[in-house]
Amino acid sequence: MKRWIPFILMISIALFTLLYMVFYGGNEPYVPKTDSPEIIYQQACAHCHGDNGEGSGLLYPAFSDDAYNLPEIKEKITQGTWLMPGFENIKGDTLNSLADFILERGYSKEKQ
Ligand code: HEC
Known part of the structure; x- marks a missing residue:
């Protein structure tokens, strides 16, 4: 029986990921109703990136310390990544x- 434990774990993780994606994908796309970046950040970004960009849990890392520039940030926001919706x-x-x-x-x- 013991040797099934890793498989059961793997299947649970796969199922969880699938369910998460299904439910996440069903959400309405975010439409900003304000020009204020602060409000938009709180509404659309903070639940993953944290109130101060510190991230949350393992899935959502803090904004990296790597220098990155405006075009890159804009691209992330509009296109998203595999874990982040565009x-x-x-x-x-x-x-x-x-x-x-x-x-x-x-x-x-570093700046936290
Ligand atoms: C569903 C959760 C989620 C939401 C909502 C979200 N993000 Fe992200 N974001 C992530 C994850 C996870 C990463 C890092 C992993 C990756 O690059 O795939 C990331 C990466 C980024 C990066 C690159 C950071 C770096 O250090 O490389 C930027 C910039 C960013 N997000 C901005 C935003 C902005 C702005 C918003 C709101 C409009 C937002 N994110 C909303 C999950 C999210």
């Missing part, structure tokens, strides 16, 4: 100010 409704000036906001606050592990 925010295609954040664009133009709103996108610029949100990216500025993140860069300027210097969200990083």
Whole structure:
């Protein structure tokens, strides 16, 4: 019986991931109703990235300390990554100010 434990664990993890993706995928895309990057951050980003960009849990790391630049941040926001949804409704000036906001606050592990 014992030798099944790793398999059972793996299957539970796979199922959990699948369910998470299914439910996450069902969410309405976020549409910003304000120009304030601070409010947008709190509404759309903080539940994963933490109130101060410190991240949460294992899945959501703090913003990395690597130097990164505006175009990269903007690309992350609009296109997302494998763990982060893309925010295609954040664009133009709103996108610029949100990216500025993140860069300027210097969200990083070191500055916590
Ligand atoms: C569902 C959770 C989730 C939400 C919501 C989310 N992110 Fe992310 N984000 C992540 C994860 C996980 C990573 C890092 C892993 C990766 O790159 O795939 C990440 C990476 C990033 C990065 C790159 C950071 C680095 O150090 O490389 C930026 C910038 C970023 N997110 C900005 C935002 C902004 C701005 C918002 C809100 C508009 C947002 N994220 C919403 C999960 C999320």
